[in-house]
Amino acid sequence: MRSRLDALAAAAKLVLEIRTIATKHPDAVCTIGSVKTFPGIVTAVVGRCEATLDQRDLDAQVLATMYREAQQKSTQFAEEEGCKVEWSRIWNIAPEPFHPALIDLCEEAIRETAGRSHRMPSGPLHDAAEVSRSGIPTVMMFVQSLKGISHNKIEDTREDHLHMPSPHSTN
DSSP: OTTOOOHHHHHHHHHHHHHHHHHTSTTOEEEEEEEEEESOOTTSOOSEEEEEEEEEOSOHHHHHHHHHHHHHHHHHHHHHTTOOOOOOOSOOOOOOOOOHHHHHHHHHHHHHHHSOOOOOOOOOOTHHHHHHHTTOOOOOOOOOOGGGOOSSTTOOOOGGGSSOOOTTOOO
């Protein structure tokens, strides 16, 4: 066992360390979304491992710090396991904050409808980011996913949360 150069062992250490890196920053999240091993068979030591890392925060400086910390830790873990590590960016999306006045209006509408609101530290991504970058004020409103699960085939939302109340309703 001591002579094995196991790339998956180094990656596994990084997967666990990513949580520590994220928790240093109150609004940050980090996710290792996929890990692929080569040769990818049960009887072979993993010679190469590819992993994807998603890091998010509304502060570009925090993102840069987390990225640097992840790179440093991956180098440390690769050395511990007798491996080497290489990094490449798939993409880099600069934080794009929502429009503050629209956030307030959104929160007010939610409180009028639901009685309470929960702000999430989220910036526009995908189409919303492009709309915001073009100078159009942007905000996103979310409904709660049951059991907190989203971006997954079992994601679900209560039916009554998907319908706007009638303006003539007493609710």
